[in-house]
Amino acid sequence: MSNSKFSRRGVLKTGMVASAGLALPQYLRADSHAGFTNAPGDSEVILGFNVPQTGPYADEGADELRAYELAVEHLNGGGDGGMLGTFSSKALDGTGILGREVKYVTGDTQTKSDAARASARSMIEKDGAVMITGGSSSGVAVAVQALCQEAGVIFMAGLTHSNDTTGKDKRANGFRHFFNSYMSGAALAPVLAANYGTNRKAYHLTADYNWGYTTEEAVKSSTEAMGWETVNAVKTPLTQTDFSSYIAPVLNSGADVLVLNHYGGNMVNSLTNAVQFGLREAQANGQNFEIVVPLYSRLMAKGAGANVKGIFGSTNWHWSLQDAGSQAFVRSFGTKYGFPPSQAAHTTYVQTLLYADAVTRAGSFNPCAVVEALEDFEFDGLGNGPTLYRGADHQCFKDVLVVKGKENPENEFDLLEIVEVTPVDQVTYAPDHPQFAGGALGTCNPGA
């Protein structure tokens, strides 16, 4: 590495030589001559990768960062090209984006909305990033999405599963490839009914914050539509580490299924506790007691160890998928880093490619042009089958994977097995669905 100018202003240097020595005042937002924030120069474009590097989701953030680096390498024509070869749009040719070399800056969200916004603002104000992407929680995604809308740059969400991101908190400059709570519920319910029957009584433990609420609502309404009954739904504090006092009463409550609307450390601990209490082996109402984890993450499942065996959940993507896109991605990621990518890595890699492709097709970095290119864009070959980026709410619609903790894992990455690929039609909903009500997309903001 010899040549690395990580600043938009570095690019402007040539333009400034003319005025060297002279004080040439200029308005920040208008310095691009192009009418939008942080218009890149002629030789390079800067993307901002804003991921959790400290705090409980640091490992997930590290995996996202690996995927971003891989995507940049592929966009610049390095490596084996990964999914560029399988992507249905052939606009990208490995010469960067619109002929500009892709550079990037990184930041730490700390999984706190304040820190995430501070980091995103420094990318926009100091480094001249024209697109921000990343994050590993919905709180951060929603906060940074609003910021990008205000600043006039594109936000490509990373891992965020709450309905709100493309529901009541949607923004015109923000796009989500990851699936959401509603889709998890819609995909899981039929599989649960097929495996556990329709005569079931469910007990929900729900993380007491926005994502937990939307997930509980989604799973509840989908399973109740299948004939299940919800016995009880108890909210658990985010900061809870020991869930024993919430788990202990479950077995005697008349329920025969426990739904854990938890993610990350909460999920690892509540699942571990539930298995400790022997719920997996227990009997209730004359049936085997079952546990369900609506949102699975392989990285987190690893923390729960053998406890995940046989437990159903949903996931956005899994490395064992056999389609050409997934295979290409796993090959290039695995060759570079020595282990298969996580779903967080997949979604961030795909988001970067989708952004680059949209810019190329639009022929401009102008956020409004990018929004137009992404809205109602249909594509394939990125690992989830045919996918639609819906214009009405900037949510991707694609197949959802229902997975199960594997009984006999062959290696440390082989924790989940795919039970069913729920077709996209089954998880599609109207943009004004009650679970997504409120809020408005607004119009794209190019800054100025």
Added chain:
Amino acid sequence: MDQFILQILNGLDKGSAYALIALGLTLIFGTLGVVNFAHGALFMLGAFVAVTMSKLLTLSHKVVDETRTDFLGNPLQVDVPYIYDWFGQATGDVIIDWAVPIAIIAAIPVMIAIGFIMERGLIKHFYKRPHADQILVTFGLAIVIQEIVKYFYGANPIPTPAPSAFVGSFDFGVALGFDPNAIIYPYWRLVYFFFSIGIIAAVFAFLQFTTFGMVVRAGMADRETVGLLGIDIDKRFTIMFGIAAAVAGLAGVMYAPINSPNYHMGMDFLVLSFVVVVVGGMGSLPGAVAAGFLLGILESFASMSAVIDILPGINQIIIYLVAIIILLTRPRGLMGRKGVMEE
């Protein structure tokens, strides 16, 4: 009724973890007068002794298995623990299975050594410094310890299961004449409870019945006078710090199977353990233990869905609410001594 008994059980179990951490914290507070924000980190280090032990026991060499392939299609490299080579697979599996109990034995010398190094290398220079300086330096130390652990073990929780002999639950319901499954409790948590009681009893016995303990208690009451009597109190304080570290560490080792350890579990417990210590009353060991159990039981009751239905969010704040009520009605917590950390 059965729900009630169940939550008392839960509370005792939770409370024993709180009490154990608060006990160590109070030992350091009371004897050395140091506000130790790194105490949570010691608890976390204890849990990682267990993690390290299971890593050591499964230390492996690679054997290429030509019949299977890995995720990239290359021949699969199977990890074979050295312990299989030495003891055979069956015995090896049993040893690996018992990693956590083995770690307990290892944790005592390791944690005492860490305690000694901390006290001699850093804490001792802060006895005469203001509490604010102690907070800053021990908080800095806690971050450093935490980050070092994160550097080697990552940020994700690491599953550290209990031996398979302890898997499953004991059905109190049947024993007490309720319906089966009404009151079940996991074996490992019962072990944890009795283990905690044992440690607490041992610490109290040590302070009560040994000469060493007598001197330390005298030091807690009036450090200067003890020094005037020609007793080298500093040396004993070093040992005391080592013991406190070992208590925190043992609490951590035993906790590892209950919740998979991660690098920030110490910080999660830090604030809570301070609340427990202060509610118990500064400088009072029985107070710390009593407050630990009290808060544990109240927290369990607050998490019952019948309670949450009436008072939404009570489970979020119960500990702090109780702390406020106790501190407002009893000026020095449950059993605090006058004049300790009151300026």
Added chain:
Amino acid sequence: MLGLEKKDFRLLLIVIGLTMLAPFILNPFPEGSEMAQFNAGYPDLMQRFVIFGIFAIGFNILFGLTGYLSFGHAAFLGAGSYAAVWMFKLLSMNVLPAIALSVLIAGLFSLIIGYVSLRRSGIYFSILTLAFAQMSFALAYSVLTPITGGETGLQLALDDPRIFGASQTATGNIPVPALFGLEMRASYEFSIGNWLFTFNAGYYLAAIFLIGSFYLAIRIFRSPFGMMLRAIKSNQTRMSYTGLNARPYTLAAFVISGMYAGLAGGLMASMDPLAGAERMQWTASGEVVLMTILGGAGTLIGPVLGAGMIKYFENIFSKINDTILHGWFAFLPDGLENFVVAIIHPFIGKGWHLTLGLVFMLVVIFLPGGLVQGGQKIAAMFQRKKPEDAKSKATEPAE
């Protein structure tokens, strides 16, 4: 001048100079150079420096003068931010009413919490404030979601019923906070050669508030009221023997510092209209304690330095990644380059916490009076003539 002693007036002038010239001082490296990574002269960070400076100055009025260590001050900052954002949503996008309300709300909130907590002293007081703040955080994050926005924080929306001003701009976007039409995010760039300096409206507004806060803090420190607070710190029992009731004084100090926190919260929301519950968590309260001790508790300028230092590490060190490191050491032979990068790697990017922890320890071990003492040591090296003077200036650290 302005009712200040000469020495204090000089300090105030220094603060004014530093804040007004910050865009130059914080951007010492030319654009495009490898060192530009260390430039901190961009609007967001400059704003954070002064806002957390205000927060820490206020905290120091309580802690530095009375010795009461509050572990829940972030609750007031959080309450202030929520008040400001609600003001934006309901009243107008002008920042002044929002800031006024946030100071008021934080003042009321601190009056209640202070009244209860100040019934105890020492660590019992600390835990009471901690308990109140943690309760506020937990409830704001969960049950109070309709008022606070919960996990995602309180944000502006396109359909806010704003009484003065439109819900949306002509282009269909959410309006941004402004001072009578001057947008807080508006910036003016100025370049000389390869150097580029950014002058941001929001930063200068916050800086003016900082100067005002600093001036007020000096006046409080030097007033009879300040003397009374110091007397409480040094010996409360003796105070009460003289027939004085200390509580009204400590409560006043508590409320003043709470209002400072509210001001910081209101400014934060004005620069970036979002209020998140994490602002109230104990880690945030702990941060301001660390800022104050790191800079030098009980000194006037110390807390501002401490705030700057912590925010600098958080925002600058966390953004250095391996690629940048390789860029810096590209002049070395390959093997050596990789070695040097591997050595530095654990301390930057995701390891910025480690560096911060080490800094805490080093400062407190070698500079018991905080960063201010470091400054005094350096100053003493240059003016050997008057070592006595330097010594008398040193304010003793608080307990």
